[in-house]
Amino acid sequence: MTEHAPAGAPQLSARAVLLIELALAMGGFGIGTGEFAIMGLMPNVAQDLNVSEPQVGHVISAYALGVVVGAPLLAILGARLPRRILLMLLMLFFAAGNFASALATDYHALMLNRFIAGLPHGAYFGVASLVAASMVAPDKRANAVSRVMLGLTVAILIGNPLATWLGQWLSWRAAFALVGAIALLTVALVFIHLPASRQEEPSNPMREIRAFNQPQVWLALAISSIGFAGMFCVFSYLAPTLLQVTRVHEAWIPFGLAAFGLGTIVGNMAGGWLFDRLKFKSVALVLLWSTAVLLLFPLSVHSIWSVLPAVFAVGTMVALAPPLQTHLMDVAAEAQTLAAASNHAAFNIANALGPWLGGLAISAGLGWTVTGYVGAITAVLGLLIFLQAWKLQSGPAQTAAPAGQAVAEG
Numbered sequence: 382m383t384e385h386a387p388a389g390a391p392q393l394s395a396r397a398v399l400l401i402e403l404a405l406a407m408g409g410f411g412i413g414t415g416e417f418a419i420m421g422l423m424p425n426v427a428q429d430l431n432v433s434e435p436q437v438g439h440v441i442s443a444y445a446l447g448v449v450v451g452a453p454l455l456a457i458l459g460a461r462l463p464r465r466i467l468l469m470l471l472m473l474f475f476a477a478g479n480f481a482s483a484l485a486t487d488y489h490a491l492m493l494n495r496f497i498a499g500l501p502h503g504a505y506f507g508v509a510s511l512v513a514a515s516m517v518a519p520d521k522r523a524n525a526v527s528r529v530m531l532g533l534t535v536a537i538l539i540g541n542p543l544a545t546w547l548g549q550w551l552s553w554r555a556a557f558a559l560v561g562a563i564a565l566l567t568v569a570l571v572f573i574h575l576p577a578s579r580q581e582e583p584s585n586p587m588r589e590i591r592a593f594n595q596p597q598v599w600l601a602l603a604i605s606s607i608g609f610a611g612m613f614c615v616f617s618y619l620a621p622t623l624l625q626v627t628r629v630h631e632a633w634i635p636f637g638l639a640a641f642g643l644g645t646i647v648g649n650m651a652g653g654w655l656f657d658r659l660k661f662k663s664v665a666l667v668l669l670w671s672t673a674v675l676l677l678f679p680l681s682v683h684s685i686w687s688v689l690p691a692v693f694a695v696g697t698m699v700a701l702a703p704p705l706q707t708h709l710m711d712v713a714a715e716a717q718t719l720a721a722a723s724n725h726a727a728f729n730i731a732n733a734l735g736p737w738l739g740g741l742a743i744s745a746g747l748g749w750t751v752t753g754y755v756g757a758i759t760a761v762l763g764l765l766i767f768l769q770a771w772k773l774q775s776g777p778a779q780t781a782a783p784a785g786q787a788v789a790e791g
Contacts (some may be wrong), residue, residue: 608763644696
């Protein structure tokens with residue numbers, strides 16, 4: 382038994398665990414690049430397809446809708462499959478959706494293909510998180526989840542600018558083709574490095590649905606959907622805020638995006654570290670931090686030298702993701718796959734809710750900086766939901782997935 386494996390889990394060397402985590406993180410990198418690339422290529426897509434930029438915004442919403450629909454649906458449909466096989470199928474599905482996006486002949490085809498590409502997003506992260514958690518000791522699960530999620534945050538820092546540059550140099554279609562290639566690379570890495578499990582017990586879809594329907598699961602998903610919305614509220618309007626309020630040249634926008642990306646990397650790792658030490662209480666700490674960061678953001682935007690650290694701080698709000706992901710594994714009992722996948726559907730609800738609320742406030746004439754205050758309100762609402770969940774929590778969180786669900790050596 383190695384130091385990485387929980388009691389009853391199969392033996393995996395430190396190198397084997399690292400390679401599996403890298404393979405899973407590569408899928409997260411591809412998904413993150415595919416999700417955010419279109420934001421930097423919005424003008425290019427609009428010009429090529431002869432539509433307006435707000436119409437391209439609907440394409441982004443179509444992807445988010447695909448995540449919301451696909452996360453629980455594919456988790457249920459794939460419940461009986463071994464996790465290794467399910468991960469590869471989900472990545473093949475994601476690759477197909479992105480290659481189809483690259484070949485879209487018109488606006489409506491692109492919207493449909495982006496919806497399809499979004500379907501496997503949540504299920505992949507849910508299953509990947511369960512695999513990562515099964516390879517380590519119970520008190521290190523959140524850190525393992527955060528390492529898998531690191532691929533998503535690195536995509537914000539590196540993948541998105543790379544896809545934007547490639548799309549501007551060649552075509553926006555090349556960016557989606559690149560994402561499809563990353564997905565195929567992930568399939569190969571998972572096939573090579575993730576061993577087939579002989580101890581993993583297949584899940585029962587109906588049992589997962591029944592176990593899913595409990596208050597703690599729904600409250601955790603509500604925290605994700607509402608408490609996380611503030612980060613997206615600020616990030617979605619960052620570029621016009623820099624141009625209209627900070628009054629910098631557009632050349633500064635990539636630096637703002639980079640500051641946000643660095644913040645997400647730090648926040649992601651901090652979130653896993655906090656949960657392994659504070660358990661569910663870490664969610665409250667992150668929400669309090671988020672409220673303070675969002676309230677201070679409007680005060681920072683009048684100078685580039687103060688707004689960049691503020692944007693970095695907003696990015697650290699992603700620290701909410703690993704604790705909620707791991708907490709859902711604890712409270713979902715026999716619905717771990719469905720709950721873990723649904724958490725990413727909830728994050729995409731936040732991705733839609735935050736910009737929508739911010740847009741309403743901006744359209745009402747409250748200015749670009751109002752996004753910070755709107756976001757702070759959603760963080761406080763998330764904290765109130767946490768307090769209700771804490772009140773209902775009668776005892777310590779359940780332990781990690783049963784040993785029989787851990788990854789076995791092939």
